[in-house]
Amino acid sequence: MVVMKxxxxxxxxxxxxxxxxxLSWCATVAGAITFTLGCILKTELRRRAxxxxxxxxxxxxxTLMIVGLASLGINIFASKICQDALDAERFPRWKNMxxxxxxxxxxxxxxxxxxxxxxxxxxxxxxxSLKVGLKNGIRFxxxxxxxxRCFQKQNIDRLQMEFQCCGNNDFRDWFxxxxxxxxxxxxSSKEVKDRIKxxxxxxxxxxxxxxxxxxxxxxxxxxxxxxxxxxxxxxxEYQTEELNLYLRGCREALVSYFMGLMNTIGAGVxxxxxxxxxxxxxxxxxxxxxxxxxxxxxxxxxxxxxLLEKSVKDTVMEFIEPVMQFFLFKNQVGEGSSEAQADx
Amino acid sequence: xxxxxLTFSKNKRDxxxxxxxxxxxxxxxxxxxxxxxxxxxKVEINKRVELMAERDIQYVPNMLIAVGLIACAxxxxxxxxxxxxxxxxxxxxxxxxxxxxxxxxxxxxFCVLVGALMCYSMHGELEESLNLGLTEAIRFxxxxxxxxRCFLKRTVDxxxxxxxxxxxxGYKDWFxxxxxxxxxxxxSKKDVxxxxxxxxxxxxxxxxxxxxxxxxxxxxEHQTEELNLWMKGCRQALLEYYTHxxxxxxxxxxxxxxxxxxxxxxxxxxxxxxENGLRQGDLNSExxxxxxxxxxxxxxxxxxxxxx
Numbered sequence: 001m002v003v004m005k006x007x008x009x010x011x012x013x014x015x016x017x018x019x020x021x022x023l024s025w026c027a028t029v030a031g032a033i034t035f036t037l038g039c040i041l042k043t044e045l046r047r048r049a050x051x052x053x054x055x056x057x058x059x060x061x062x063t064l065m066i067v068g069l070a071s072l073g074i075n076i077f078a079s080k081i082c083q084d085a086l087d088a089e090r091f092p093r094w095k096n097m098x099x100x101x102x103x104x105x106x107x108x109x110x111x112x113x114x115x116x117x118x119x120x121x122x123x124x125x126x127x128x129s130l131k132v133g134l135k136n137g138i139r140f141x142x143x144x145x146x147x148x149r150c151f152q153k154q155n156i157d158r159l160q161m162e163f164q165c166c167g168n169n170d171f172r173d174w175f176x177x178x179x180x181x182x183x184x185x186x187x188s189s190k191e192v193k194d195r196i197k198x199x200x201x202x203x204x205x206x207x208x209x210x211x212x213x214x215x216x217x218x219x220x221x222x223x224x225x226x227x228x229x230x231x232x233x234x235x236x237e238y239q240t241e242e243l244n245l246y247l248r249g250c251r252e253a254l255v256s257y258f259m260g261l262m263n264t265i266g267a268g269v270x271x272x273x274x275x276x277x278x279x280x281x282x283x284x285x286x287x288x289x290x291x292x293x294x295x296x297x298x299x300x301x302x303x304x305x306x307l308l309e310k311s312v313k314d315t316v317m318e319f320i321e322p323v324m325q326f327f328l329f330k331n332q333v334g335e336g337s338s339e340a341q342a343d344x
Numbered sequence: 345x346x347x348x349x350l351t352f353s354k355n356k357r358d359x360x361x362x363x364x365x366x367x368x369x370x371x372x373x374x375x376x377x378x379x380x381x382x383x384x385x386k387v388e389i390n391k392r393v394e395l396m397a398e399r400d401i402q403y404v405p406n407m408l409i410a411v412g413l414i415a416c417a418x419x420x421x422x423x424x425x426x427x428x429x430x431x432x433x434x435x436x437x438x439x440x441x442x443x444x445x446x447x448x449x450x451x452x453x454f455c456v457l458v459g460a461l462m463c464y465s466m467h468g469e470l471e472e473s474l475n476l477g478l479t480e481a482i483r484f485x486x487x488x489x490x491x492x493r494c495f496l497k498r499t500v501d502x503x504x505x506x507x508x509x510x511x512x513x514g515y516k517d518w519f520x521x522x523x524x525x526x527x528x529x530x531x532s533k534k535d536v537x538x539x540x541x542x543x544x545x546x547x548x549x550x551x552x553x554x555x556x557x558x559x560x561x562x563x564x565e566h567q568t569e570e571l572n573l574w575m576k577g578c579r580q581a582l583l584e585y586y587t588h589x590x591x592x593x594x595x596x597x598x599x600x601x602x603x604x605x606x607x608x609x610x611x612x613x614x615x616x617x618x619e620n621g622l623r624q625g626d627l628n629s630e631x632x633x634x635x636x637x638x639x640x641x642x643x644x645x646x647x648x649x650x651x652x
Contacts, residue, residue, distance in 0.1 A: 183563065184561075184562055186562035216501030219489065219494070219497065220488070220525065220527070221524050233528075234528055235530075
């Protein structure tokens with residue numbers, strides 16, 4: 001049972017070859033664009049690598065880069081094949097290569113679709129990675145003298161200013177952490193000693209936030225300390241004050257930024273996938289139509305083109321059979337040797 | 345005696361015309377580049393127009409935009425003329441326009457040069473404009489309730505964050521003005537009233553007592569502390585930023601000017617050699633091309649003194 005049979009008179013074949021040549025060059029450019037998008041995404045993720053705990057999400061840009069490069073190669077081949085397709089002498093030399101070529105192309109096209117699905121599905125992994133990463137970032141904010149962590153303060157400050165966010169979930173995360181280093185605390189002062197004694201771990205906790213949480217859109221100069229004490233500041237109520245600090249948490253800001261980026265890239269790559277799929281389908285039709293011409297003296301006869309010679313199930317079985325036979329053979333050898341060992 | 349005379353065979357003339365056609369199209373692209381650079385500079389200046397006092401600096405981007413557009417038009421026409429010059433019949437159409445076209449283009453290249461020089465002369469006006477503008481902006485920082493000035497606080501804050509600068513000349517500028525609005529000052533408190541009384545104008549000045557007072561902070565010496573605040577003044581930071589942009593643009597315009605000049609020279613040679621060919625009566629033969637008909641060494645021959 002042939003899948004999707006179509007008749008191809010000579011003119012239609014010529015038009016198919018020309019259209020396919022143009023389409024495959026467009027698809028080559030699209031493949032290059034996919035690779036570039038993968039690089040852009042990877043660069044953006046690496047820039048914020050200090051506030052991410054693991055690099056699981058990097059599988060998306062890595063896949064995009066691989067698929068982009070593969071797509072470049074596949075489409076350059078496709079254009080070469082369709083250039084030779086109309087020439088009866090040059091076309092037969094591609095004969096042996098076409099079956100593995102189609103198998104490889106289908107694999108990479110499916111991989112492209114997987115990359116698109118992953119770019120939408122990786123939200124949970126990204127969020128949990130950012131949660132742990134930001135928590136550590138805030139904890140090590142004060143350690144500007146510890147090698148390996150001395151830029152943490154700078155990174156968190158710049159992050160909060162750039163993304164207009166404060167803390168992990170919100171600004172109250174800063175109340176639970178000692179973010180002022182002991183080097184800048186006067187231990188002879190009563191206030192410092194009181195605060196340190198007020199909690200079990202002996203940390204200097206205060207209801208204040210770093211300057212980078214300040215919102216420049218606020219009409220009054222920033223209030224960073226004694227945030228929960230209404231009487232410490234004139235005309236101030238922390239329950240209703242909205243403009244003083246950034247209210248959004250950095251985890252939410254970063255997740256929405258990256259998901260926006262990945263969704264846009266996913267939409268672009270989906271259209272590249274459709275283009276690539278159409279190139280492969282057209283190439284298959286052209287190949288089968290030209291194969292029917294082979295051997296005939298009159299190259300302008302009408303031929304039939306199809307997608308698959310047998311039904312889908314049979315074609316799949318045809319591909320899997322050699323693989324299965326290989327494993328079966330191994331099994332038989334294994335069984336034979338174990339039998340030989342069993343009877344002494 | 346013609347100035348810089350060159351002889352052109354028919355083939356050489358045709359090749360010159362073709363090369364000039366391509367060069368004219370490259371010039372169209374550089375004209376578009378000039379236009380977009382002028383537009384970019386205009387946008388950059390307008391982004392920070394609240395921080396600049398009224399000064400004549402808009403003429404530089406306007407000049408660049410005008411020059412870019414005219415360059416596109418002139419070189420587009422030039423390309424068409426050079427393309428037609430290969431064909432004898434088509435050349436006759438353009439015969440009368442060619443000389444006025446060359447004169448216009450010469451005048452225009454002069455304008456391009458003036459545009460390039462303007463870019464470098466903008467520095468002084470810009471500095472004065474920024475100085476006055478920033479002084480005003482810092483003075484009106486607290487007026488977030490005055491219509492027309494309510495976004496000045498945000499603009500100055502974001503400027504200081506983005507350009508890593510503080511104040512006009514330095515951070516001490518903030519000590520001389522009241523930057524906290526009266527709405528947020530508790531007038532019933534003693535130290536607020538003290539501060540207001542401490543100066544003639546009744547301003548709430550924080551002389552950075554917190555910054556200059558070493559005992560107010562643990563392990564702090566304001567004379568040697570360099571990393572706490574940004575040390576650079578915003579006027580210098582903005583000036584450096586704009587000077588960098590304008591100098592790059594000026595360099596590109598100079599290169600464009602040289603390119604335009606060379607294209608003009610080529611077109612002049614083409615014009616004179618074609619006209620000489622016409623004068624000889626045969627356009628397919630060799631003809632001379634020159635820059636000027638009467639060169640500087642066009643002197644009448646010396647009179648030989650008669651032997652006495």
